[in-house]
Amino acid sequence: MELDWQAIDRWIFGEAWTGSKVRDHVDVLCEQIGPRWASSAAEKEAAEYIRGQFVESGLAGAALEEFELDTWAYDRAEASVGSMPIDLLPYNRCPPCKLEAPLVDAGFGTPHALDAVRDKLKGSIAVMHLALEPFTTPVPANIRLQRLADAGAVAIVAIDSKDGRRVEYHNGGDWREPETAEPPCPAVTTSREHGGLLRRWAGEGKKLRLTVESRFYSAPAHNVVGQIKGSRWPAEKLMLGGHHDTVYGTPGGNDNASGTIAVLETARVLGKLQSELGVAPGMDICFATYSAEEQKFQGASEYVRRHCGDKPRLAINLDELSAGHMKGVVLAFGHLRDFVQAHLDTMSDGLQCHVMSQLDATSDHYPFLRQGIDAAHLWRWRFRGRHADSDYHHEPADSADKLNVRETKEYAGQLARLLLRLSHAAPETWPENEVTREAVQARLGRERETVVRVY
Numbered sequence: 436m437e438l439d440w441q442a443i444d445r446w447i448f449g450e451a452w453t454g455s456k457v458r459d460h461v462d463v464l465c466e467q468i469g470p471r472w473a474s475s476a477a478e479k480e481a482a483e484y485i486r487g488q489f490v491e492s493g494l495a496g497a498a499l500e501e502f503e504l505d506t507w508a509y510d511r512a513e514a515s516v517g518s519m520p521i522d523l524l525p526y527n528r529c530p531p532c533k534l535e536a537p538l539v540d541a542g543f544g545t546p547h548a549l550d551a552v553r554d555k556l557k558g559s560i561a562v563m564h565l566a567l568e569p570f571t572t573p574v575p576a577n578i579r580l581q582r583l584a585d586a587g588a589v590a591i592v593a594i595d596s597k598d599g600r601r602v603e604y605h606n607g608g609d610w611r612e613p614e615t616a617e618p619p620c621p622a623v624t625t626s627r628e629h630g631g632l633l634r635r636w637a638g639e640g641k642k643l644r645l646t647v648e649s650r651f652y653s654a655p656a657h658n659v660v661g662q663i664k665g666s667r668w669p670a671e672k673l674m675l676g677g678h679h680d681t682v683y684g685t686p687g688g689n690d691n692a693s694g695t696i697a698v699l700e701t702a703r704v705l706g707k708l709q710s711e712l713g714v715a716p717g718m719d720i721c722f723a724t725y726s727a728e729e730q731k732f733q734g735a736s737e738y739v740r741r742h743c744g745d746k747p748r749l750a751i752n753l754d755e756l757s758a759g760h761m762k763g764v765v766l767a768f769g770h771l772r773d774f775v776q777a778h779l780d781t782m783s784d785g786l787q788c789h790v791m792s793q794l795d796a797t798s799d800h801y802p803f804l805r806q807g808i809d810a811a812h813l814w815r816w817r818f819r820g821r822h823a824d825s826d827y828h829h830e831p832a833d834s835a836d837k838l839n840v841r842e843t844k845e846y847a848g849q850l851a852r853l854l855l856r857l858s859h860a861a862p863e864t865w866p867e868n869e870v871t872r873e874a875v876q877a878r879l880g881r882e883r884e885t886v887v888r889v890y
């Protein structure tokens with residue numbers, strides 16, 4: 436089959452731009468539905484909405500896939516010094532506590548700072564900067580938390596490095612091993628401004644009163660799936676996904692209505708390309724929005740278990756796309772680099788294919804790469820050259836306005852062009868993936884306790 440790529444590209448970008456439903460989706464997901472903590476009624480409502488959109492786009496097998504989620508909820512989290520309430524969010528999966536204990540300033544939680552206060556830490560509430568200490572070998576925050584807990588701190592207040600009293604939900608543990616990743620003791624986050632006060636008060640021997648009412652339980656949650664069947668190689672598949680859930684209390688405009696909507700729009704454009712122009716992908720293209728990325732990737736992990744016994748040729752994950760225009764893709768493993776770059780070059784937009792120097796466990800590409808599947812993500816909040824809206828996630832101010840409508844249209848157009856090209860690349864032209872799960876495990880062992888580079 437000869438494809439007229441010029442005509443196809445023109446059609447795709449016209450449809451991605453003028454037929455766009457991005458604005459409608461943002462209104463529904465961020466404003467009508469709002470925060471979408473996995474296993475909540477709002478998450479289910481979002482999942483039903485997404486399934487409806489997959490059906491409208493003509494996807495085959497559009498469905499919710501239920502699984503049992505190991506989840507957590509909190510009803511109350513408060514801290515005060517004397518009568519003054521302190522800015523506070525609990526860590527995700529913070530265990531319950533009701534404490535009053537002296538504050539100890541543990542600096543950045545690095546070894547020299549710990550040595551300076553070690554005799555005071557037992558029974559204390561430690562205050563620690565979350566940022567990396569300048570000029571010091573970077574130590575992941577989860578290891579610094581663990582060391583404070585090991586030294587006897589009964590709780591930890593982490594100081595957010597953003598200013599203006601912004602506070603984010605943070606995660607404990609190393610998500611490279613999500614099964615065991617937990618905060619090592621009750622852990623909460625305060626703002627930079629209140630962190631400054633707490634450090635001063637620690638020097639004056641003041642006490643912090645801290646209450647977290649939380650519980651752990653299991654509940655059903657839902658991934659959403661659908662696909663466009665390939666016309667040439669039915670046993671082969673490509674994958675595009677992104678998580679639809681959020682942390683507590685945030686509408687998730689950037690994290691991750693942006694990625695969810697780019698999945699919906701890419702599916703819509705490719706579905707319509709087939710129904711209106713008769714152009715189908717060569718391989719199957721599977722679409723999914725995942726539950727529970729914010730809860731240790733449990734949704735994507737379930738998806739991989741159910742659907743990836745045969746490895747997809749490539750799984751692209753979309754998360755926090757409010758990072759500026761699409762710049763390219765970032766692979767986990769190197770063997771597809773030249774191949775993907777060659778296909779990007781046919782699009783003539785200067786898009787680049789990069790390879791992360793470490794295995795990156797910050798989003799739903801991780802459960803794929805952990806199984807040795809070729810997985811990619813895009814430019815994200817921590818990379819250089821992104822714009823300011825990508826600084827919002829895991830906080831209430833990550834609202835609908837943080838999603839950039841025109842950029843999301845571009846993502847859908849570029850992803851549709853790229854996936855269609857890759858789907859028509861004959862299987863024998865793809866470099867073989869020889870990455871085993873064992874090789875990934877060995878590499879993870881070598882990379883344990885390192886901070887993943889941000890550029």
Ligand SMILES: [Zn+2]
Nearest residue numbers: 690691754755
């Ligand atoms: Zn996210």
